[in-house]
Amino acid sequence: MTKQHLVLQTDFGLCDGAVSAMYGVAYSVDSDLRISDLTHEIPTFNIWEGSYRLYQTVSYWPAGTVFVSVVDPGVGTKRLSVVAKTVEGHYIITPDNGTLTHLKQEIGIAEVRTIDETVNRLPRSGESYTFHGRDVYAYTGARLASGVISFEEVGPRIQVEDLIELPKQEAIVEGDQITGTIDILDVRFGNLWSNVPRLLSVKEQIEYGDVLEVTIVHGTRQVYKSTMIFGRSFMDCQLGEALVYVNSLDNLGVAINQGSFAKAYGIGTGSNWTIQFKKTGERRTLLETNEHTPID
Structure with missing residues (x-):
């Protein structure tokens, strides 16, 4: 054998x-x-x-x-x-x-x-x-x-x-907003990995260059709310700036270009950590670089 x-x-x-x-x-x-x-x-x-x-x-x-x-x-x-x-x-x-x-x-x-x-x-x-x-x-x-x-x-x-299964929620669309959970961290770099599939964002007509309003709630407490660009790679925004991207499991993630989003805002993971994505109607030009950092 x-x-x-x-x-x-x-x-x-x-x-x-x-x-x-x-x-x-x-x-x-x-x-x-x-x-x-x-x-x-x-x-x-x-x-x-x-x-x-x-x-x-x-x-x-x-x-x-x-x-x-x-x-x-x-x-x-x-x-x-x-x-x-x-x-x-x-x-x-x-x-x-x-x-x-x-x-x-x-x-x-x-x-x-x-x-x-x-x-x-x-x-x-x-x-x-x-x-x-x-x-x-x-x-x-x-x-x-x-x-x-x-x-x-x-x-x-x-x-x-x-088999025993843990409680696991699915991402949903409510009006013009996608709501999911922060399932896990990209530990070393502090990126947030959500359970929102890329295909769900495509269905909601979210495109690269769109500016999204991102809200993060822990339980009933709002921890973060701001706007950021939806980019192909971390280099599509300025150093230290936040962005939404597609991670290696084809779900939406949130990162800071060469920084830790999780540490910057004290973000955790689990079913009580909710993340929401909403189009603002604005668009920005993605920064052109000769070499993009691979999406992790």
């Missing part, structure tokens, strides 16, 4: 040996495995961000790739450990705690199996209940990626419809 890539995601960070232990377990199964990291900097216990980062990444890997995602505040409880197969042919090993929300809703999950720990658990780890990332997920992931077991040998099949 062809060996597949094994990709790890956790909220462990790299300040101790937890991630290294997962690597060690995987290599003990097969020293020829190809192991990569998605990220180990998911904020602690933030299942939503773990779900989103999988959605952001999985489709760009070859079919058959095995992902292990461990953001598991319920470790040691009766929550299920599962392996999901997406409609694109990727495998995700994770707790059934909402981590599969975005993949299920945005890409699709074809089949799910629970992990049979009587077979797929690191030998001599039976009394450990707080490191399933090492003892169950990395071990099972390595066995699946290396071809030691098939997907059918992971464990019994369960219904896709029974």
Whole structure:
């Protein structure tokens, strides 16, 4: 059986040996495995961000790739450990705690199996209940990626419809305004990633060069309201100026040219962070540059 890539995601960070232990377990199964990291900097216990980062990444890997995602505040409880197969042919090993929300809703999950720990658990780890990332997920992931077991040998099949999902809102149009949520940050650069699809902005006849009124509300408190240009890249406005752009997931984002919008205005993420886009009727000429910064 062809060996597949094994990709790890956790909220462990790299300040101790937890991630290294997962690597060690995987290599003990097969020293020829190809192991990569998605990220180990998911904020602690933030299942939503773990779900989103999988959605952001999985489709760009070859079919058959095995992902292990461990953001598991319920470790040691009766929550299920599962392996999901997406409609694109990727495998995700994770707790059934909402981590599969975005993949299920945005890409699709074809089949799910629970992990049979009587077979797929690191030998001599039976009394450990707080490191399933090492003892169950990395071990099972390595066995699946290396071809030691098939997907059918992971464990019994369960219904896709029974997977736990996190609350997830859709962007809507109200009059002449598009309303969505700030799903996540482009962490390093402080850009805001909304759930508003580019195609929805096209439907509302928003074009590059349009000036948009952008309003951000946290709960019932208005945090930000101003106008900015809708540009193709960050260089379509002046240094330090804000703009609306299309991010790498084809949704609308908000950024400051060479600045952090999130830090500048204290913006967070989640269903209680609402963002609204509204055409003002004004247009501006996009700044012409010889080299545009790629949209991230």
